[in-house]
Amino acid sequence: MVLLVVDTQKLITNQHLYQFKLFENRVKELIKQARNHHIEVIYVRHDDGSGSELTKGTDGYEIYEGFKPAKGELIFDKNVNSSFHKTGLLEYLREKKEDTIIVVGLQTDYCIDATIKCGFEHGFQMLVPANTNSTFDNDYMPAEMTYQYYNDFIWNGRYAKCISFEETLELMKNHKV
Numbered sequence: 719m720v721l722l723v724v725d726t727q728k729l730i731t732n733q734h735l736y737q738f739k740l741f742e743n744r745v746k747e748l749i750k751q752a753r754n755h756h757i758e759v760i761y762v763r764h765d766d767g768s769g770s771e772l773t774k775g776t777d778g779y780e781i782y783e784g785f786k787p788a789k790g791e792l793i794f795d796k797n798v799n800s801s802f803h804k805t806g807l808l809e810y811l812r813e814k815k816e817d818t819i820i821v822v823g824l825q826t827d828y829c830i831d832a833t834i835k836c837g838f839e840h841g842f843q844m845l846v847p848a849n850t851n852s853t854f855d856n857d858y859m860p861a862e863m864t865y866q867y868y869n870d871f872i873w874n875g876r877y878a879k880c881i882s883f884e885e886t887l888e889l890m891k892n893h894k895v
Contacts, residue, residue: 719893720816721752724762724801724823724833726785729771729778731824735852736861744850744883745822746784751887752820753788756895760810761785761793762801764829799832808840818843820886821878822850827864834878844878847886 726745735741752759761781766772773779774795781787794805802808811819819842821833830851837844846869855861874880881889 719818719820719889720758720760720811721748721820721822722760722762722801722833723749723781723785724821725764725825725829726761726782726823727763727772727778728780728782729776730854731782731785734854735824736826736854736865737849737852740849741852742784744847748820748822748847748850748886748890749785751890755890755893757820757890757893758814759787759791760807761787761791762805762807762823762829762833763793763795765795765797767797796829799829800836801829801833802836802840811842816842818845820845820847820890822847824852826851826853826861826868827856828853831868831872834873838877844873845886845889846873846878846880848880848883850883850886 749759763779764772765774771778787793794807796805819837821844823830834844853861853864869880
C-alpha cells in the first residue's frame with residue numbers, strides 16, 4: 719500500500735478549490751498517518767511546459783507547503799494527466815510489488831481521474847478516501863457537482879473503491895509492512 723499525492727502544487731492548491739479546508743486537513747492527516755504507519759508517501763507533480771505558470775523552475779510548480787515531502791520521499795514528474803505515463807512510477811510500484819494505491823490530490827476531473835483509471839488498467843486496487851481530491855468550477859459544472867460525479871458515479875465500484883476517511887485511517891492503522 720502506498721499513498722499517492724497527485725499535483726498538490728502551490729499554483730493550484732488554494733482556497734478556490736471545492737471544500738479547500740476539508741481537503742487540506744484530510745490530506746495533511748493522511749500524509750501524517752502514512753508516515754506514522756510506515757506507508758510510503760509518493761508525490762507527483764504536473765509540468766505544463768515552458769511559458770506556463772505550472773512548469774519546472776516556477777514557484778507554483780513546487781509542492782504546496784502544507785503537504786511538503788519529507789526527506790527521501792519520491793517525487794515523479796509528468797506532463798500529461800496520468801501519473802503513470804512515462805514517469806517511472808509504474809515501474810517503481812511493480813518493482814516494489816505494490817498492489818494498492820490510496821490516491822489523493824488535484825484535480826478531480828483531470829489528473830486524479832486519469833490516474834485512477836490508468837492505475838486500475840495497470841491492475842492496482844485504487845482507493846479514494848472521501849474529500850481528499852478536489853477541483854475548481856468549470857464551464858460545464860460547479861466544482862461540487864464535478865466532485866460528486868466522479869467520486870460517487872464514475873469511479874466507485876468501477877475503477878476504484880471510494881471509501882470514508884475513517885475507513886482509510888483504519889486501513890492504514892492495520893497495514894502490515
